[in-house]
Amino acid sequence: MAITKTMHMKASGKGKIDVHLEHAINYILQPKKLGNANLTGGINCLPDAAYEQMKATKQMFGKTGGRQGYHFVISLKPGEGTPEIMYDIAMRFAEEAFGGEYETVVAVHTDRNHLHAHIIINSVNMVTGYKFQYHEGDWKYKFQPITNKLCEEYGLHITPAEYSKEPKNMARPQWERGRVFSKWIEQDARFCALHAENMEHFIFLLEKQGFEIKQGEHIAVKVPGMKRFKRLDTISEDFCRENLETMFKYGDASLAFPVDHAMPLIPIRKTILTPYQRKCYVRMYRLRLAEKKRFTYKSAYLYEQIRKMHELQEEYLVVVKYDVKSFVDLVHLKFRLERVDKELCKIQKEMYRDRASQKRACKTAEDLAFFEASEDDYRERLEQVKLQKKDNHKKLKAMERCLERDGSTLDAELEYRIPVGNMDELTEVTRDEIPRNPHRQTEDLVVSQVISEDITDEIAADVGDRDTADMKLPANKADYMRMSVAEKVFCYPFDTKGIESAFEMVRAYFEKIDMDTGFHSVYEEAKLLSDYYEKQKAEEFIGERAERVIETMKLLGIDAGRMAEYSTDVLSEVFSFGDMEYFAGIKLFNRVIDRLEINMEQQKRYEVFDRIYEEGMQKKDYKYDRYIR
Template sequence: MAITKIMNIGAGKKGKITNHLKHALDYIMNEDKTESGVLVGGWNCVPKFAFEQMVGTKELYGKMGGRQGYHFVISCPPGEGTPEQLLELMREFAQDFLGENYEAMYSVHSDKEHCHGHLVFNSVNMNTGKKYEYKKGDWKYQIQPITNRLCEKYGFSIMPAEYSKDPVNMNRKQWEKEQSWSEFIEADVKYCRGVADDYEHFLYLLEELGYVLKQGAHLAVKADKMRRFRRLDTINEEFSKENLQEFFEKGRYQYESPRVLTPDVKYLPKPKNTYQQKFYGKIYRMRVVEKCRFQYKSACFKEDLERMHMLQEEYLFLCKKDVKSVKDIAGIIGLAKYDLERLTEKQKSLYLDRTEFKRKSMRNHDWDSIISTEPEYRKQLDDIKLEKKRLKKEIKIGDCCLKEVLYVGLFVPESVEIGNVYDVKVPKKPWYLKKEEKKVLDERQEDKVNVTVSKDFSESVNWSVDDSYEFITDNKKQTFKVDSGAKVAVTEEADPVNDDSYERTDNKTEIFENVEETVGAEDYTKTVTKEIYEAMTDKEKAEWIGIDSNDMLVSIKQFHEKLKSIGITYQYISDETEEYCRLEEAIKKNCEPNWYYRNQDKRR
């Protein structure tokens, strides 16, 4: 997206008031950056004499002092637009924003990966002599909207609409804060995608991390302290709804390690007092949040997690200075400020002494003394600057310690062990998702069985509307009646005759056998998919694979091939071995006792 940045051009030193304006104009017209001056244009002035015209306007109205001009930069992302398009955009921007009131120079720099335009205009109105006055809100309500409109005209991406006049929208600071979520969300989405079993499990894991989901044509998420939902495909094209579903359907699984922002507490010095304990405790709690990120909904702690590097510096500062209370920090800051003032005075004195020494040496033409004393002078100056830098950092960290919010609304049981923070316990798919999935699969399987039975019956015999058949089993007489549409109706009646033979009501051939045998084991095998397999019990899985009828080597091979045929693969061999052992154990418990010993003989 193209964004407009504003910089003001101040007055130079006495006698060189317009120097900064001159340098700004020379910079934007640099031939090395503007393709030998081709990408340069003027508005209300001639490019070659722009500086002279601007100074002439100032002299005409007696406005030589104060702010000399303004410098605008319009930047585009890499690969968007051409330099010629951006140059025309800059011309129209000057026309819309400045009108016939101000002289301006504009150009496009194409020396970097992304093109960016510059515009420098005179601070004095050429018609009224009044100076341009920038007010708070001009960027949001006037400048950036012009850029957005022109970008839309030339096919560039647009700055989001939060800069419109609608009062419910965000200001620039809030918008930048919202944009800071992109990297955090991207890391969480990649991790959940890598550890999820399927698309529904992926969505469930995002919710467990603390995100609220909005599903429709696009998938969007919103976390605590976010003002708006963020579409995932705007963060990364891989996260579009279609790409995510395709990712799981094709089985292109790839593991992503979780993003860790907290320092490892085992490498930090132990706290020596209660005040240090508060800082250490916050670091420890944030470490627990990243270890148990699904349990504590880590997205809710985004701001605290991203400040961990600063919190670590504050804690190490307290340990190094042996701070016991807020009073100690105030004393350290006060002493550091006193030393900083003393060093500043020393630095000024050093500058004056050196200037005086150079003046005397030059008057006496003693160039050797200037050259010989220069290294010692530079060393003293560098030492002072280094010490001042250290003191400024000390003051900054001390101020941060005083402002640090140490309260974290997080209960951590004593039994929690951090251990390897990258080894996160991922929640499995909840029972209600499995139940819903199993219900859908059962309905599909039932429909398939019904279609198979109907097809087998209709192919075996030519049914008529009033055909009926009877047979007696287990002292019950079962009557099969065929209605129109090849539907089979079954009724049962008690029969005193204890006979397993079939009794027919006409001369048609015998066709019925057990309905379950009609489906057959072969048809059941064909209907097993990855989803059906995961919904089976361990005993059903083992029977389908055939573990109970083969020795161990053959069983393992058959186990591997059958799982591979339905799209189940394991990243580690140990996981596959563990699954096989569990299924074998299920067979041991549900079969006759001598099965185990019989298979032990085969293994020998």
């Protein structure tokens, strides 16, 4: 997602005082970084003469010391935008952020898998002679909001800075946690409201799920991890008392399904786990079980733990990969990973030192050309070391969390709250029935209080009985290793058995052809196949929807070449985005435009799509309002 980074260049203590500024400008203007796009620009200066002009401004105002300049980098999400869009965003950012009073150089780099623009400004204002001031909080309150605004115009992902509207002492993680909890509260509150008979029953169901309730003119809830109560009607207008009464009266409980927030468990044979590995797996199982039995174990009370379930999975995978069998093994692994981290840091520093020595050793143009020719190889080796450091650091953090959990009172509390025995298959565990209204005097239960069907019956399957009889896979390892991912996915029966059975199918097949059936090998293969299959199905879905849209346009006699001239209301009916996510909608819209070979600029595409999508969402909200009333 689009992110703005800010750096500054200090005065050099040796040689030229502004050498860092000169090097920075030379770096961002390198042709190999600019690529074929070759997009550079300047505000109040020429890019090729920027250093000399900035230097002259400093001398004119007698401000040659201290910080020499500021360096901003705006990066987009990989695969998003074009060099032209990136250039437009960077230039407009510079104009808005610095008011046209600083010499500014802009360059778009295309040498990475994500587009990014470098912006360097002089530290001295060419109008007033004052130095540029960067204050704490400027990123949050000033610079990132500008980037967000510009990126939103192009429909690009952003890094939200909205939390800056909250009190100044609110940290970003706390703000993000509040956003996540608000979404979860809305989903659980809607589930309870559609099953509740009246307000008393609704409050009772919320309390049974683990919410702390505060009532008055408004209903507010709170769970561990939240600083203060959150009013339901600020999350959604559906939860004001008047609208809630309408939902109690007309809501269809058969359409309400509980939303699970914990990630699915990795399917494994639990009998092969050591006692310590089983303990790590139980931590994940316990949270998934709590959501299955949300009223029994008060799942809302566990929001904070569920939010961090990805950390539990990381810990479990490391414990299994390194065959940790005891607490002592865990400590030894932590020391081992720390040694690896130190060794990788040492290698990285040596690479930096050697590279600097090679550059200083260049005495002729031929030496410099040879040095620059080896840059790509150096960068590739350096990137590999950085990736190893990142992966090792991630494992080290997981081990440190494991050590903390083993002695934590929170872990002991969860063991007490949610006792786990033999860990039955979760697909075989029936969900809680909706608790009856304790305020009712009659013994009969109304239909809306009972889940009409146990939805787990629809997805339950006996994974243990699956075999490879219906797979079209080769009979030996060599032939299988030569297959592409696409060919492998075609051979496995994902269409009938689903991706949740991927692990067991791969393990069973690996046993048959005598391949490594260790957890890590099977898991990596199953994940590779599952990810490819899901991506393939998503592409098929977009393709099918695009064909349907095109057929609809033909039936309605819509001239594709004049699409942008048709009313938003008509186009909204044609595309019928419904519940599609924003970026899936963009993909569908672009697929239709490309299939019809419509000549429409990228900016125009975003503008037309935004109008259609917004109209579709308004119609959806209107239909929903009519439904609940």
